Amino acid sequence: MGKIDWELKKFHGSEYSTHKGSSYNSYLIQEAKTVLIDTVWLPYAKEFVDNLEAEVGLANIDFVVQNHAEIDHSGALPELMRRRPDLPIYCTANGVKSIRGHYHQNWDFRIVKTGDSVDIGNGKSLVFVEAPMLHWPDTMFTYLAGEALLFSNDAFGHHYASELLFNDFVDQDELYDECIKYYANILTPFSALVAQKIQEVVALNLPLEIIAPSHGIIWRKDPLQIVTKYAQWAADYQENRITILYDSMWDGTRKIAEAMAHGITDAAPSTEVRVHNAAKTDKNDIITDVFRSKAILVGSPTINKGILSAVAGIMEEIKGLRFKNKKAAVFGCYGWSGEGNAVLARLLEESGFALAAEGFKALWEPDTETLQKAYEYGEAFARKV
Structure with missing residues (x-):
């Protein structure tokens, strides 16, 4: 339910170049409960909420999971909450601080921590994993048990616009270049935490068939390939290059x-x-x-x-x-x-x-x-x- 931004050339103000555009990926889960995972950047808020209304009906959404409060992921919350002020928002304790700091609203926050879960029916549940400093203190992952699907927010993402949606459809060299650029410029200072979090997630021994980040394409073919790359990049990475x-x-x-x-x-x-x-x-x-x-x-x-x-x-x-x-x-x-x-x-x-x-x-x-x-x-x- 997100937005592909073909026109984007600069991000984080003018700090990060996006030669290939980007996307703001939001996901809609429809089981016994209907759940929205993240939203989109503020300039596309009304368009996004209108699309939600047309697709599922705002009245039918049961709650929102906000994995990270940076405004490229939470920017549509004010418009959504204006129309559905009763919606619960699941996020970390730091997420509450960040969302309140951005929007100065006291919405119905439901604080979660690693290991907490919510039953969404049909034998499926959402399991939350805190991931602080990947790349903000409030960040978390959400795992959809029953589908082996990880909503990873910024982790494993990249600024890359494509209508093709999935990693096995796009140019692999372009994809790799955008992934390593994203890691180098954004996640490098947190490499020790990246390595630690990868070990923690692997130790959970959860089946994993899809990684769905909040920027770029979705990893469905050999999704662990990007996890392997992150583990390499987090280990004081270097090539034979000067x-x-x-x-x-x-x-x-x-x-x-x-x-x-x-x-x-x-x-x-x-x-x-x-x-x-x-x-x-x-x-x-x-x-x-x-x-x-x-x-x-x-x-x-x-x-x-x-x-x-x-x-x-x-x-x-x-x-x-x-x-x-x-x-x-x-x-x-x-x-x-x-x-x-x-x-x-x-x-x-x-x-x-x-x-x-x-x-x-x-x-x-x-x-x-x-x-x-x-x-x-x-x-x-x-x-x-």
């Missing part, structure tokens, strides 16, 4: 970045190298490459004893994501004082990266000799990591 990110004022730092990339490739042909200008490349795509990399090189010229704003901005994002088990080094041009490398090195260490080498620094515009040294630096860096 990412170089930089910004440049007069192309000197760019030339150094490209020379280093050539050096890495020649020294380690099997290592994939990605080079991004932080001022021109989508930041979420850069972060995804950083997540997939075993090491990164970060470059900026020195400006006002610091670094360029595009690099400072993405370093702030990287710091918050708390990547682990990754190495790094820094580089850049300077003309006056050259503090940029020291600033970058400090930011990388604060972000959890191990510095694998002294930084590479070039005075003024790099000449042929300097670019040869940058090439050799790239060769040496590839051998160290």
